[in-house]
Amino acid sequence: MIPAAFDYKRASSAAEAIALVGEYGDDAKFLAGGHSLLPLMKLRLAQPSVLVDIGRVSDLSYIRDAGDHIAIGALTRHMDVEKSPLLAQHNPLLAHAAGHVGDPQVRHRGTIGGSIAHADPASDLPATTLALGATYVVQGPGGTREIPASQFYRGFLESALSPDEMLTEIRVPKLGGAGWGFQKFNRRAQDWAIVGVAAWRSNGSSGVALVNMGSTPILATSVSSALASGASVAEAAELAVAEAEPQADLNASVEYRTHLARVLVRRALEAASGS
Amino acid sequence: MTVLDQPTGVIGTRRLRREDPALLTGEARYTNDLVIPGALHLALVRSPYAHARIRSVDVSRALTMPGVVAAYGGADLTALWAGPMPCAWPVTADMKNPTHHPVAVDKACYVGDAVAVVLATSDAAARDAVEAVSVDYEPLPAVTDLEDALSDRVVVHEDLGTNRSYTWDLKVGEDAVAAAFASAAYTVSERYVQQRLIPMAMEPRAVAAVPQPFGGDVTLYSATQVPHILKVMVALTLGIPEHQVRVVAPSVGGGFGSKLNVYAEELLCVALSRKHGVPVRWAEERTENTQATIHGRGQIQHIDLAADADGRLTAVRVRLLADMGAYLQLVTPGIPLLGAFLYAGVYDLPAAYDFSCTAVFTTMTPTDAYRGAGRPEATYAIERAMDALAKKMGVDPLELRKRNYIRADQFPYTAFSGLTYDSGDHLTAAELAARLVDYEGLRARQRTQNAPGSTKRLGVGISSYFEMCGLAPSRVLASLNYGAGGWEAATVRVLPTNKIQVVTGASPHGQGHETSWSMIVADRLGVSPDDVDVLHSDTAISPLGLDTYGSRSLVVGGVAITLACDKVIDKAKKIAAHQLECAEDDLEFAHGTFTVVGSPDRAMPLAAVAFEAFTAHNLPDGLEPNLEAHVTYDPPNFSWPFGTHMCVVEIDTETGQVDLLQYVAVDDCGNQINPLIVEGQVHGGVVQGIAQALFEEAVYDDDGNLRTTTLADYLVPSAADVPPITTAHTITPSPTNSLGVKGIGEAGTIGAAPAVMNAIVDALSGLGVHDLPMPASPQTVWAALQSARSTSGGVQ
């Protein structure tokens, strides 16, 4: 319950945070909302020696219309993503997904950037932003770079971020008239998804990503290709696990997970197709 | 002959609870809230192996860590124990009970078994130091499967030579049983598993012992349901004179049986506080609680029913294999026995009953009482088996039950076991439930909705239950070899200014006893409930009692209070008669006043009597001053609440998801003191039963590691996961106590799980699913459908 001891630094800007983390190397972690990191630290599954608190970096909480995309500051809390009128209009899939993260208390504190940087394949927002073809803006000692979501997730809790880089912005496209669907299958409302699906579709184009179907969020490219080639939703959904590596755990066998993914992809696409 | 003598103002009303303001404002103190200056913190080193010899324990590094005052292995502590950890229920003369001390010496027998302890100046320091204790283990094979345990392939306690702790039988009419099965028109033979459950009271356990080294006393604060029992057991186990032990249960955050016990940490805190001459305290973390606090259930059940051509039961045969866990805690071996009498359920069964339970040790957390304690298990088996019988006969399950219910005119009913069920009317309760759920309408809807090809299938489940609670007549407990009695103590004291003190031996932890007891006294003595103070849960203030569990507190404790009130009235009547210069028989007592019959102007209120008793200026010869009475009441019978629950589910056959659309609970607990509290008990009990059916299971791997150690993995449902509960009641007063009451605390849990599982099977039986295990997770449901599909060749 009590984390191992650590040194605590507070940053008031992204640059300062990056400098601090750079100073302490691999053993330093950013602390945003803390709702991915602190649970691990309380169980002593993570024991960073330094925490750099970026919770007060005030200029990283925003949701802006940037023309061809919506720009979301990394420190924007889930609840603000959920309730954003801008996202309700331009990307209701992301807003809807954010409203399913954890519970209301979690959504008051946890941030979209924290969730994405944590790179847990069982989290909702990594997969959702992956499905959307989002771009993540990352700042490091050497400057800023943009990483497409499809290149961001490297392994279980492993991302393309270097230890001294900080996620600063998430850019998601405007859905325009595209339909969307989101399926989060769990046993209790507050639980992680056993399997989740985020999908959007606009005629031949689509983006489908899976939650908790591998060591990273999974972009179901075969599903999208099938749809683009004219397959029906049901046919395309059969390809749901083509890119996935489902694991067995307390809640689901590999077989059941696989089956669920097909059903949920079909349902998400049905919703996205207006049926 | 049952209801109260006087029309009441308060009993039966939905009076708000006096306990609430302190709980709602944070003013109430739970054990871990107590401020205890100078206390050392205890932390336990727990075995990470389910089964291992302890070759050595090295605390030397721990002793060097900051804040650490002492550290001990099990061998260092043996001198502290005058006796072993208590098991108060040797169910048979030859029951095997392994040696069990608070800290293991030679062997660890479950993951979580304590092997060493650390004392430090803070909780964090103690827990940090736990990691520095080196224990050399020689791992041994784990035993996690009950049938494997029975085979003695690996014996957990070598000195016992076997894993079998006992076999206990209840066999009535063995020839009749054999004949019934031989000639039965229908038989069913079912196997069910009562999965291990974790009680998961929201307050993890906490303890603090405060010694008086020179004064000699020790006060034990504990989040316990059983301060009186704990006191006796502390005295015996530690060899401390009983009168020097005081046990206090502060506010307790739920128990459900898991705090009905004597735990290593309680004994350690007392013993080490006396050894070190300073207070010692301990508080559980949740991951500790799931392993170090007792589990519930854990049975493999075989039940066979024999029935005639009309489906009337002619015999019941049950074989139980019960999981004791690694050790016998306070009442571990007796839990299956509490259900042993109930496997014929609410049905009229001739003397043809064959029950046998074999209990085995395993290398898992010990089991013990958990809400219902033996009775939910029994109800599950008979109610599921009745549905199986109905299915076999092609008869509606409600209709089959109606053919078998004990009829209202058969009460008081002497059962095959010799026990007398005092009152009941199963048919009326069942019909009320059927009306509330619109049973006929549901069946019609079901026929349409469950047409072939439907992926959302509707199911209705019934559970008619009754149970024996109000533990219990002491002589019956004696016949079962239970180590204590079943009485309850009450003192009712009228203070000089007509305020009332009630001292009860009950020990509430959420049940609202203060409110209910004040209502009983208010009506009996004609005072306002606000003028009644209820004292409990501190053995210095309430020295006698047998505490709260087994739905006993109202039936035994509340009745004791009523009887004490009657004694107070008797004594007061003597004083009033003396002062009014009349015969006692000329007086009647109503609404708090003694009045001469026929002369309403000649009256004396209780308030005046109380003051007269105090001044003692003019009392009848030989009558002692003061106005109080003490009763210890031993109930003449168990109490037999009953009811019918009905549950409606809709199953998504593509995912296996079970949606609980509706839950109706009709319960009969006799007269209701406070319907608000009764409903609350039913709600909570039902949701725990629903949770067993759909969500919960203590999962162990083959090495004996508990995999569901947290509330993230062990799925206690939230409000979002369960439906509203429609409650209704019938009232069949108990004829065996003057309040006409029966227990209700566990009834909801007893009725619920079979109602849910019967509904699921009902929804899916058209697809060839006959049974599926609890919890019926989506995967379990889906797998059952897959399996049925493959055996039936794809019939939809």
Add this chain to the structure above:
Amino acid sequence: MMEGKGRSRGGPLEGGPTVQISVKVNGTEHVSDVEPRTLLVHYVREQLGLTGTNIGCDTSSCGACTLHVNGEAAKSCTMLAVQADGCSVSTIEGLASNGEMHPMQKAFMEQHGLQCGYCTPGMVMAAISLLEENPNPTEADVRLGLEGNLCRCTGYHNIVAAVMAAASA
């Protein structure tokens, strides 16, 4: 003997440098030295002696530790005290004023929305936050809004009734 408030089990955890924080708790400013690893729930309970906020788990699952940070429900077991520096924190002890319970507390009492009371402070704080964000919830909204708060006693039926009653009051 044991009923006091105020500093209970001492100040910061053993060993290690401390950070000074300033937190307004129930309207009162507190300046405290805390170890960085001190959880907000431990700070509130042990350094400030406000034991109404309870601990029921170690995986952020149960919600018994729920209090308000800057007016919003948060699980204080999943926050460090240092994160609350400069913030306004409200606990269950701060709800009643002048001997009058808060309308949500009253609603819980009137609807019998508590039994053992252990989950209750967290439940009440979560419910207040829920109604602030959704003043006219449906019953389903209430159930979903309390998904992060576990109760073992009540079966939730009366908790939901209490929140609905408070919403319509």
